[in-house]
Amino acid sequence: MIISSTQNPKIKHLLELQQKSSERRKCGLFVVEGKRELEHCIAAGYEVESIYTLDDSPFANRPTYMVSPHVYERIAYRGSTEGIIAVVRAKKHTLDHLRPSLTEKATDGALFIVLERVEKPGNLGAVLRSADAAAATAVIVCDPLTDLYNPNLIRASIGACFTVPTVACTSEECIAWMKQNGVQILTAQLQDSHLYYDTDMTLPTAIVMGTEATGLTDLWRQAADAHIRIPMQGRLDSLNVSVSAAILLFEAVRQRNSVAGRI
Secondary structure: EEOOOOHHHHHHHHHHHOOOOOHHHHHEEEEOOOOOHHHHHHHEEEEEEEEEOOOOOOOOOOOEEEEEEEHHHOOOOOOOOOOEEEEOOOOOOHHHHHHHHHHHHOOOOOOEEEEEOOOOOOHHHHHHHHHHHOOOOOEEEEEEOOOOOOOHHHHHHOOHHHHHOOOEEEEEHHHHHHHHHOOOOEOOOOOOOEEEHHHOOOEEEEEEOOEEEEOOHHHHHHHHHEEEOOOOOOOOEEEEEEEHHHHHHHHHHHHHHOOOOOO
């Protein structure tokens, strides 16, 4: 049987999950679009509720519904997604889930990116891609203004939201956890700061970044072990948060590789 109407109850519910964070929270479900993203999702241990596809699904033993091109065009965010969209059960990630990773990476030094009050899903998705490339321990989103299962975030991260542990919590909870676990806090800010490449990032480290509009709150500035900045040579005084995160992450990677004799 092929679903050929956008008024089908399953299709209507899928669209609600795509469009409303309240529906995602209420049902504990979210939507993943694209074969690559779904592969990462399944590899991370997520439970797939149902798959909607234009052709035969490459994911066996999971409830699958074929849809007409008209219906797929309605439910797809973008065209080049291999004709696969899935409804997936969400997981609840907490700071305590990161303890095993912290222990495993203690030798090389754990590396976290912390984002305070990030609002744009595309920015968070791009940060997650950089975190995956740098093999960061986790990304922690404090006081988030965006849903961690927002379809735009999943799309922008091309599945890195599943490959990198991602936790949402309050800033107070994150600061207490970092202090308790011996992780140094480096806040990215212009005021009262040192150049990032003059700062030791070989220790267990959390790089903390705020929004481009308002920066970090005083809570983080006061909790920091050091303040760091990226030198700006032009007329503007800030970079996109995802670009800044990539620069700082790979400086930590460079320092650690240097100490280990890998470069």
